[in-house]
Amino acid sequence: MTFEYAPALESRAIVSIAPSYGLFINGEFVDPTSGKMFKTINPATEEVLAEISEANQSDVNAAVNSARRAYDRIWSVMSGRDRAKYLFRIARLLQERAREFAVLETLDNGKPIRESRDIDVPLAAAHFFYYAGWADKLEYAGLGPNPAPLGVAGQIIPWNFPLLMLAWKLAPALACGNTVVLKPAETTSLTALLFAEICQQADLPPGVVNILTGAGDTGRRIVEHDGINKIAFTGSTEVGKSIQRALAGTNKKLTLELGGKAANIIFDDAPIDQAVEGIVDGIFFNQGHVCCAGSRLLLQESIAEETIEALKLRLQTLRLGDPLDKNTDIGAINSREQLDKIEELIKAGDAEGAERWTAPCELPKQGWWCAPTIFTNVTQAHRIAREEIFGPVLSVLTFRTPDEAVEKANNTPFGLSAGIWSEKGSRILWMANQLRAGVIWANTFNRFDPTSPFGGYKESGFGREGGIQGLSAYLQSANEGDDQARGTS
Amino acid sequence: MQTVAEPLTTTGALREFLHALPGVDEVGATARAAALSTRSIKNEAKAWAIDLAIRMVDLTTLEGMDTPAKVRAMCAKALRPDPTDPTVPSVAAVCVYGDMAAIARASVGSALHVAAVATAFPSGRASQEVKLHDVRDAVAAGADEIDMVIDRGAFLAGNYGLVNEQIVGVKAACGTAHLKVILETGELRTLDNVRRASWLAMMAGADFIKTSTGKVPVAATPPVTIVMLQAVRDYYALTGTRIGVKPAGGIRTSKDAIKYLVLIKETAGEAWLTPDLFRFGASTLLNDLLLQRQRMATGHYSGPDYVTID
Amino acid sequence: MNDRVEVRKTYKLFIGGAFPRSESGRTYEVHDTDDKFLANAAKASRKDGRDAVLAARKGFAAWSSATAYNRGQVLYRVAEVMEGRRDQFITDVQAAEGLGDKKSARVVDSAIDRLVWYAGWADKYAQVLGNTNPVAGPYFNFTIPEPTGVVAAVAPQDSSLLGLVSVIAPTVVTGNALIVIASTKCPIPAITLTEVLATADVPAGVINVLTGDPAEIAPWLASHGDVNAIDLTGVTSQDLAKQLEIEAAGTVKRVRRPAQPNWLTTPDLGRLASFVETKTVWHPIGA
Known part of the structure; x- marks a missing residue:
């Protein structure tokens, strides 16, 4: 007999999902003026969870006006100390309702409850805690005395970490005294809408946070709105570029956190068991829906074969299935559209002659799923080595020397993150120095912390989220306009 | 991974081999153990795991105040852990000091293994001659499993040849008895040392590698056990021989025990989920397993009055 | 009265440490503020821009891996050599900007002092912009600024020397390599500066100076795949x-928008921070 884990389902009774949701403008839920609704779906079951409002131009106008009023009359003139207290309240409320957020995130996004419970929600609360403390200390942010907020920030966030990305965006913006119009991704709006309730429970002044649901068109209207002073976007490089173009010639500031194709580099003196865990964390965390995913595995030739064998053995213990099961490691792919994209790139990998291995796991009949997949014999020229797949698909390449590893790792338009595994300190520091990426994980991977700045080089975007550096995305020095007219960065 | 063509016996050759093993990153190993400890084992899986854990217990008493009566009482419990429920399996073995081996053997007959700690347990500070005598004595008294300690001083001083020689000698003295080699990981301190000591012991002839004596402050921990499970997994891949693992000390609750079963399943693999290849060195753990078993059988929480004390 | 016939200079581009003419063979007339003919300056083409990017990428490799101490010394050396040519710069600036003796001297002195100020930042800005981060876990985590790469800049049109130096210095002191398009109507102080750069130990390709029309050259630089950032300070249209910003978006370049600051005031760290990337490194702490 074998040790089969019985289903250990997290109860979904803790969340109550309304049949439909309005837009959160000026502290209240209001119906969209268009009357248009779209469905949000549980990707693990294809069950419709709720109907979500689609914000149109007049809704965007209302939200921006509400944010402007709140900015002028309340939030920008409130003392930092008091803003801090609101943010601390939000952090506490998130902790109090953590389980509810975790279950809702898992239902709407498809990610395993283990991750939403242990990573997304606690980190979201931690971000509010961290930036709450900054609100009354902004003269230490590095922009000189009396730094000023920017005004109304439009924030557009992706579907891979819905609540966490909301926290990354809102916490520093609010701490610095900006007000916000935030748009969650159209497939994952529910935790943002639950967060609106948190704003109400915290008695956050109306208009400080406005949440508009909708798709790309809603996002575009926020980007183009004249009343917006700053855009912060996390998402695809393609959309990031279009936003940068749209803001050309305006005074709006911009920060972008875009795609990646990180190299995870394993040297022959690596702590190999931990490296294997790092490879797994790197590419299979959150179904690979991670912009900083270690999607290119670079193995030193002398250990390539044994590492791949060890990795395959390890992948056989990964548990794919019901995201609400506490033992699930790999959840559902967030949308049909994303699954199509992943499958298209897997086909390209096959067609280009890479060797595919798929973890032996049974895929549920309902919902959207992709088994952990490894491609070996991949070269730099293959599409699967260049394009962001944003799924549980790993491309394995090899190298012989540290210089070759650096050259291959940097040979991409992206530059978000990279991993280095070696027991040799001087080599790690040399590699960390050579790699053109904003976040370097040495002997670890995919670690996040509110005190640690995150963001990319090159086409992975500009600006940082997290840490003291995250503040300058939402502040300007007192003499800005003298020689501080920093445009997009 | 290197291959072991010839038995390595000299300090130089052993050093070359052991120091070429991949390092262990402590933070990563600890994080992996913590991640696995979040596995949620429920219902029939839990019932199955509890019975397996009972069957894996080396029920242990290693006290200066041990008496024949105490050992006999423990043996009775080992044979039939829950007198009210005949479906409860026996434990794997009883574990005693050498001078109690004969009493233990008389009490359990051939139904259970009798493990005796030997080789100047727990410190190992005696001459090899004394240690070998200790082993022969216990085997003669009926022990079919010998739990020896390595010379941690020699190991930490890098005298791998000596440690190897001592294990090889003890193994020979064991005859047909199974040899468990206690690494005393709490004194080795680093996980790199745990990995090296595991390999040293396996190559010298250990049938089991065991974490601890239970006599130093730090006993078995999940990260240490993970590293040892990785060692037996890799040793099997290299040689085709499966070596057992025995965490001992500090495992007191059913929840802990089940975490260890998860570690086995997801590190070494299902093949190690047998008392032949995995043991818990424990005393109070058994009662907690019984309480949990009763709760699952009756649907309500049991109390300490409903399990026997040793 | 000196009746000697002076030897006039041919004004050229400065690319990769050399002084080529424009590959296009074109020049344009430069006049002083009284519309008196001063010189024929090289009119750089898109191909000159392309050559400058190649040179800058080579320069970047060496410059970005030089020690901060070394970069500071080189910048300070530029100030030293400028000081020796102070009179020439004053004459150049006077002709270019139509300033009086005193004002012109003040501008030149400020430019030299600005270089000294930024030279001193070379081994300090990382201490101000970088930090260690107290993450909630057993990890050592630190953040350091690194140069963005190859930067293309349009220098201020009016402040032909001080503005130019104020654009160049913060960008290169952090380890970037630069292609700068000098003021179109008064390029001569910039050209004199290239002669200083060529003799002040600045490695080839680190600073490349083009003269000509930004409207012609800059779009090629803004869309160039091997340029990492653009500084539009001197763009007047x-x-x-x-x-240019739209072109820059094609490869997500960092953009600094047009500005007309008072160049005489001591700057803050804004420019210096514009063309650095923030790198954060994690490593476990374990025995």
């Missing part, structure tokens, strides 16, 4: 600025 809103349409051109917008166009």
Whole structure:
């Protein structure tokens, strides 16, 4: 007999999902003026969870006006100390309702409850805690005395970490005294809408946070709105570029956190068991829906074969299935559209002659799923080595020397993150120095912390989220306009 | 991974081999153990795991105040852990000091293994001659499993040849008895040392590698056990021989025990989920397993009055 | 009265440490503020821009891996050599900007002092912009600024020397390599500066100076795949600025928008921080 884990389902009774949701403008839920609704779906079951409002131009106008009023009359003139207290309240409320957020995130996004419970929600609360403390200390942010907020920030966030990305965006913006119009991704709006309730429970002044649901068109209207002073976007490089173009010639500031194709580099003196865990964390965390995913595995030739064998053995213990099961490691792919994209790139990998291995796991009949997949014999020229797949698909390449590893790792338009595994300190520091990426994980991977700045080089975007550096995305020095007219960065 | 063509016996050759093993990153190993400890084992899986854990217990008493009566009482419990429920399996073995081996053997007959700690347990500070005598004595008294300690001083001083020689000698003295080699990981301190000591012991002839004596402050921990499970997994891949693992000390609750079963399943693999290849060195753990078993059988929480004390 | 016939200079571009003419063979006339003919300056083409990017990428490799101490010394050396040519710069600036003796001297002195100020930042800005981060876990985590790469800049049109130096210094002191398009109507102080750069131990390709029309050259630099950032400080046309920003988006370049600051005031760290990337490194702490 074998040790089969019985289903250990997290109860979904803790969340109550309304049949439909309005837009959160000026502290209240209001119906969209268009009357248009779209469905949000549980990707693990294809069950419709709720109907979500689609914000149109007049809704965007209302939200921006509400944010402007709140900015002028309340939030920008409130003392930092008091803003801090609101943010601390939000952090506490998130902790109090953590389980509810975790279950809702898992239902709407498809990610395993283990991750939403242990990573997304606690980190979201931690971000509010961290930036709450900054609100009354902004003269230490590095922009000189009396730094000023920017005004109304439009924030557009992706579907891979819905609540966490909301926290990354809102916490520093609010701490610095900006007000916000935030748009969650159209497939994952529910935790943002639950967060609106948190704003109400915290008695956050109306208009400080406005949440508009909708798709790309809603996002575009926020980007183009004249009343917006700053855009912060996390998402695809393609959309990031279009936003940068749209803001050309305006005074709006911009920060972008875009795609990646990180190299995870394993040297022959690596702590190999931990490296294997790092490879797994790197590419299979959150179904690979991670912009900083270690999607290119670079193995030193002398250990390539044994590492791949060890990795395959390890992948056989990964548990794919019901995201609400506490033992699930790999959840559902967030949308049909994303699954199509992943499958298209897997086909390209096959067609280009890479060797595919798929973890032996049974895929549920309902919902959207992709088994952990490894491609070996991949070269730099293959599409699967260049394009962001944003799924549980790993491309394995090899190298012989540290210089070759650096050259291959940097040979991409992206530059978000990279991993280095070696027991040799001087080599790690040399590699960390050579790699053109904003976040370097040495002997670890995919670690996040509110005190640690995150963001990319090159086409992975500009600006940082997290840490003291995250503040300058939402502040300007007192003499800005003298020689501080920093445009997009 | 290197291959072991010839038995390595000299300090130089052993050093070359052991120091070429991949390092262990402590933070990563600890994080992996913590991640696995979040596995949620429920219902029939839990019932199955509890019975397996009972069957894996080396029920242990290693006290200066041990008496024949105490050992006999423990043996009775080992044979039939829950007198009210005949479906409860026996434990794997009883574990005693050498001078109690004969009493233990008389009490359990051939139904259970009798493990005796030997080789100047727990410190190992005696001459090899004394240690070998200790082993022969216990085997003669009926022990079919010998739990020896390595010379941690020699190991930490890098005298791998000596440690190897001592294990090889003890193994020979064991005859047909199974040899468990206690690494005393709490004194080795680093996980790199745990990995090296595991390999040293396996190559010298250990049938089991065991974490601890239970006599130093730090006993078995999940990260240490993970590293040892990785060692037996890799040793099997290299040689085709499966070596057992025995965490001992500090495992007191059913929840802990089940975490260890998860570690086995997801590190070494299902093949190690047998008392032949995995043991818990424990005393109070058994009662907690019984309480949990009763709760699952009756649907309500049991109390300490409903399990026997040793 | 000196009746000697002076030897006049041929004004050229400065690319990769050399002084080529424009590959296009074109020049344009430069006049002083009284419209008196001063010189024929090289009119750089898109191909000169392309050559400058190649040179800058080579220069970047060496310059970005030089020690901060070394970069500081080189910049300070530029100030030293400028000081020796102080009179020439004063004459150049006077002709270019139509300033009186005193004002012209003040501008030149400020430019030299500005270089000294930025030279001193070379081994300090990382201590101010970088930090260690107290993450909630057993990890050592630190953040350091690194140069963005190859930067293309349009120098201020009016402040032909001080503005130029104020654009160049913060960008290169952090380890970037630069292609700068000098003020179109008064390029001569910039050209004199290239002669200083060529003799002040600045490695080839680190600073490349083009003269000509930004509207012609800059779009090629803004869309160039091997340029990492653009500094539009001296762009005076809103349409051109917008166009360049749109071109820059094609490879997500960092953009500094047009500005007309008072160059005489001591700057803050804003420019210096504009063309650095923030790198954060994690490593476990374990025995």
